[in-house]
Amino acid sequence: MSNKKPLSTLYTVAAVTASLVVLGCASIDTAQSLDAMTQQMVKDSFRDQGIAKVDRLQQDESNAACSAADVSGVALTDAKAQGIEAANLKTVQWPADGKFVGDWKEGEKIAQNGRGMTWTDKPGSANGGNCYNCHQISREEISFGTLGPSLYNYGKLRGISDPNSAEARAIFEYTWGKIWNAKAYNACSGMPRFGHAGILGEAQVRDLVGLLVDPQSPVNR
Amino acid sequence: MRQTNPAAPLAAALLLVWCASALAQKSTADGIAEYREMLQDGNPAELFEMKGEELWKQKRGPRNASLERCDLGKGPGVVKGAFVELPRYFADTNKVQDLESRLLTCMQAQQGLDAAKIAATPFGKDEQKNMEGLVAWVSSQSKGMKLALPQGHAKEKQMYEVGKRMFYLRGGPHDFACASCHGADDKRIRLQDLPNLTKAKGAAEGFGSWPAYRVSSGELWSMQRRLNDCFRQQRFPYPGYASDVTVALGVFMGVNGQGGMSTAPAIKR
Amino acid sequence: MADPMRIRAQAAGDKTTVRVLMAHEMETGLRKDAEGKVIPAWFIQEVTASLNGKPIFTADWGPAVSKNPFLQFVVKGAKAGDKLSVSWKDNRGETRTDEATVS
Numbered sequence: 345m346s347n348k349k350p351l352s353t354l355y356t357v358a359a360v361t362a363s364l365v366v367l368g369c370a371s372i373d374t375a376q377s378l379d380a381m382t383q384q385m386v387k388d389s390f391r392d393q394g395i396a397k398v399d400r401l402q403q404d405e406s407n408a409a410c411s412a413a414d415v416s417g418v419a420l421t422d423a424k425a426q427g428i429e430a431a432n433l434k435t436v437q438w439p440a441d442g443k444f445v446g447d448w449k450e451g452e453k454i455a456q457n458g459r460g461m462t463w464t465d466k467p468g469s470a471n472g473g474n475c476y477n478c479h480q481i482s483r484e485e486i487s488f489g490t491l492g493p494s495l496y497n498y499g500k501l502r503g504i505s506d507p508n509s510a511e512a513r514a515i516f517e518y519t520w521g522k523i524w525n526a527k528a529y530n531a532c533s534g535m536p537r538f539g540h541a542g543i544l545g546e547a548q549v550r551d552l553v554g555l556l557v558d559p560q561s562p563v564n565r
Numbered sequence: 566m567r568q569t570n571p572a573a574p575l576a577a578a579l580l581l582v583w584c585a586s587a588l589a590q591k592s593t594a595d596g597i598a599e600y601r602e603m604l605q606d607g608n609p610a611e612l613f614e615m616k617g618e619e620l621w622k623q624k625r626g627p628r629n630a631s632l633e634r635c636d637l638g639k640g641p642g643v644v645k646g647a648f649v650e651l652p653r654y655f656a657d658t659n660k661v662q663d664l665e666s667r668l669l670t671c672m673q674a675q676q677g678l679d680a681a682k683i684a685a686t687p688f689g690k691d692e693q694k695n696m697e698g699l700v701a702w703v704s705s706q707s708k709g710m711k712l713a714l715p716q717g718h719a720k721e722k723q724m725y726e727v728g729k730r731m732f733y734l735r736g737g738p739h740d741f742a743c744a745s746c747h748g749a750d751d752k753r754i755r756l757q758d759l760p761n762l763t764k765a766k767g768a769a770e771g772f773g774s775w776p777a778y779r780v781s782s783g784e785l786w787s788m789q790r791r792l793n794d795c796f797r798q799q800r801f802p803y804p805g806y807a808s809d810v811t812v813a814l815g816v817f818m819g820v821n822g823q824g825g826m827s828t829a830p831a832i833k834r
Numbered sequence: 835m836a837d838p839m840r841i842r843a844q845a846a847g848d849k850t851t852v853r854v855l856m857a858h859e860m861e862t863g864l865r866k867d868a869e870g871k872v873i874p875a876w877f878i879q880e881v882t883a884s885l886n887g888k889p890i891f892t893a894d895w896g897p898a899v900s901k902n903p904f905l906q907f908v909v910k911g912a913k914a915g916d917k918l919s920v921s922w923k924d925n926r927g928e929t930r931t932d933e934a935t936v937s
Contacts, residue, residue, distance in 0.1 A: 373723060381723065382730040382813075389810035393803035400737045400802055407735040414733035414744060461738055461800045477754050489754045491746065527740075536739035543738055607904030611840050612857045783901040 375416075394463035406432060410532035425531040433528035435540045436521045444516035444553050445507065451555030452562070454548050455481055461543060471543050473523075473552060478535070481555070482562035492535060499557040500564040507557075519553050594758060601832065610701050610778040610830035613785045617702025620695055626676030635671035637664070637703065648707035649773075649827050652815045654718040661724045663815045665789045666807035668699055684806040688790050697785040700776045704829035712773055712827055714819040721816065724809075728817025731810050732762070737800040743814070745799075747771070757834075762818050769825020772818040777831040785830065788815060841934035843918045850912040850936055852883065854905040854920050862897035878903065878922045885909060885936075886917050912936050 373381075390398050403411065406428050413420050420428070457472025459465060475481060478491035498519075504512050521528055524539030538544040544552070555561050621632045621644070637647035638655070652663040658670055669680040672692075683692040716722055735742040746754060747762040761767030775788040786794075792811050796804050804811050837857035844851050856878065863875025875897060883891035890909050912918075914936055921931040 373719075373726065378723065378726045379730065382727045382734075385727055385809040385813065386731070386734070389805050389808035390802045391805060396737075396797075396800060396802045398802045400800065401734075403734075403736055407740055411730075411733050411735045411742065414742070414748075415730055462797050463803060464797065487755045489752070491752050491754065491759075534740075534745050536741070541738040541740075607853060607855050607906070609855060609857075609902035609904070611855055612837060612902060615838065615840060780900075 395461065395465060395467050396463040406527050406531065413532065420531055428531040429528055432525045432531075432537070432540070433521070435537075436524045436528060437539060437546070438517075438520065439546060439550060443550065444513075444520050445557055446547065446550030446552075446554040448551070448554040448558040448561035448563075450548075451551035451553070452482070454544070454552055455555060456485075473538060473544055473548065475552070483565075484562060495556060496563060498563055499559060499561070502557075504557055504559070512557075516553060516557060519556055520549060523549050523552055593756065597758075604780070604832050608778055608830070608832045609783075610705075610776070610785055610832060613698050613701035613778070614705045614830065615702075616695075616698030617700070617705075620698050621702060626672070626678045628675065628677035630675050630677075632668075632671055632675060632699075634675055635668070637667055644703055644706045646707055646710055648704045648829065649710045649712050650714055652721075652724070652812050652819065653715050654720050659720075660809075661718075661720050661812055661816060663788065663807065663812045664700055664703060665696060665787055666812060668696065668703075669807060688793070689784065696787065697776075700787040701785055701830045704776050704827070707827050708829065710827055712769060712819055712822045712825050714816065714823065716820060724813045724816040725820050727809075728813035728815070731814055732817055739800050741799040741801075743795070743799075763821060765822060765825060768818050768822030770822075772815070772822045773825055773827040774829060774831040774833070776829050777833045779833050781834050786833075836928060836930045839920060839922075839930065839932040841918065841920055841932055843912070843916075843934055843936040845912055845914050845936050848910055850909050852905075852907055852909060852918060852920075854883075856903050856905070856922060856930075858901070858903065858922070858924065860897070860899055860901045860903060864897070876924060876926060878924045880923045881905065881920070882922075883907075883909075883918065883920045885912055885919075887919075 386401060387398075390401060392398055409420060409424065409428060454473045455475035458474035458477060460469060460471025465471075475495075476485060476488050478489045480488040480490075480494040480496050483496055499515075502515050504515060506512060507516075518529070522535075523544070525537045526533040526535035527537055536543060539546075539549055556563055558564065621635075624631050634641045636642075636655070636657075637644060638650050638653045639645075639647050648664060651667065652661050654661050655667065655670075662670065669683060672678040672683065673680040678692065683696070686693045689697075714721075716725065732743045733748075735745070742748075743762065746752065746759050747767070750761045750764070750767070752759045752761075760771035762771050772788075775791045776785060777791075778785050789806055789811060792814060793804060793806075796802075839857065840855040842853045858878055859876055860878065861873050861876040863872065863877075865873045867873055877897050877899065878895050881891075881893040881895060882889060891907055893905070895903075916936040917933060918936055919931060919933045921929060923929045
């Protein structure tokens with residue numbers, strides 16, 4: 345009687361062994377495994393400090409989707425983007441008294457002030473909008489950033505002449521909404537969601553709207 | 566009758582106007598670059614380099630040993646050219662490490678100093694002051710050399726991918742990611758130009774110019790300190806000193822800047 | 835003992851360019867600390883340089899000079915191998931002297 349295995353079995357064994365060797369040597373990192381690795385490293389690397397706690401790194405749907413799009417290089421689908429915009433629009437708190445336009449002089453101070461919410465800031469201190477970091481606003485202030493579009497002549501360009509007109513109201517609402525939650529109008533906007541995140545309060549947003557739309561504001565002169 | 570040349574005053578006026586506009590052609594960015602060029606001579610970072618070289622050779626710590634056997638990736642004691650190949654994978658610790666992380670490893674292994682304690686020490690105090698000197702000197706030994714981070718080891722490749730994900734991670738109350746400021750060309754915050762760290766030129770500029778002496782605060786900032794302050798302004802929580810996330814970002818930036826020149830220790834506003 | 839100065843002296847023909855980087859806090863006496871207390875003035879008041887023992891340069895400084903001062907001057911008649919010495923004295927009476935060789 346022969347002790348040799350049939351040839352076909354030998355081939356099968358060889359093939360299985362070969363594929364096992366291949367699987368063992370080439371450990372390819374999938375996108376998911378790298379995402380998980382990143383999440384774990386983030387968890388292990390950051391700690392609370394002052395008012396800045398680690399729960400700040402929990403991404404909401406907007407941030408998670410936009411970060412993933414940036415990493416993959418694949419933009420959000422229109423449907424997804426619109427869904428994010430709609431969800432963010434729901435968070436906008438409109439002025440309780442219906443008054444959108446505040447004091448542009450106070451607005452300028454808020455736009456110039458970059459303090460607040462870092463781990464060296466005291467809890468309860470008022471935050472600034474830091475708008476000049478990213479935007480040109482008045483003509484006089486030459487120290488402005490270019491991360492966002494110029495806002496010089498914001499009101500003038502939109503032809504606000506009668507603040508009580510329906511057209512003006514639509515612009516005031518957009519401006520308020522944009523400052524309160526920029527992602528309501530652009531899903532992956534780079535602009536902070538000042539009202540939604542509790543960075544600025546109603547009065548501050550009102551004054552910023554004033555800075556942008558008031559014909560007397562340096563923005564429109 | 567005296568002949569006057571009507572063209573003369575006109576020519577003079579035109580020349581004046583042309584000169585004024587020619588001078589005005591120099592942009593703010595050019596002016597700042599020229600100012601920085603002038604500052605290169607007499608960079609106070611050199612004072613830190615001198616201190617660092619002393620510390621490298623000085624016998625210190627419970628083991629009363631110097632750092633001269635420290636392996637920064639090119640073999641024990643080899644400092645020349647080591648900075649431009651960091652972060653990289655190290656077999657003895659089985660992890661990818663940047664300069665600060667590797668110095669901590671050596672200070673503990675060779676000198677018996679407490680790495681965790683040094684990592685927990687605030688910037689500018691005690692052993693962290695010594696780290697300033699060490700990073701200044703080690704980086705100076707690669708000054709002018711090309712960034713050449715290795716990407717051969719699986720963990721080096723992984724850290725690049727982790728760094729990329731970290732770079733685009735939007736978070737904190739302001740929804741900021743590194744990419745919010747450093748993800749596009751020709752952007753600035755107020756009047757401070759921002760290098761695009763996702764592209765070769767910007768990444769080399771950004772990554773290859775730290776450590777640096779910051780004139781505005783009179784301090785030598787390592788890359789770890791620079792990242793720390795970035796996260797603070799992003800309104801993120803506190804990144805651990807030489808933590809994995811900070812090393813991963815170093816890999817991401819350094820690999821993106823491959824072939825660019827290291828100017829560290831540089832001088833900044 | 836204060837940290838050492840970094841001195842370079844390079845001869846090019848008849849002119850030698852001397853560059854000195856000094857380590858000093860140069861406090862103006864006008865700054866306040868986190869508690870609101872004035873940080874006392876502490877700055878270099880006198881800088882002197884000599885070539886082979888012969889004085890060639892003096893400067894009177896005040897609080898307007900910034901931290902870690904950089905000084906540059908040109909001296910005629912020096913040659914490679916000459917000994918250059920730079921000293922400073924501050925308002926606390928502390929002093930520092932460092933030497934370099936002209937290259």
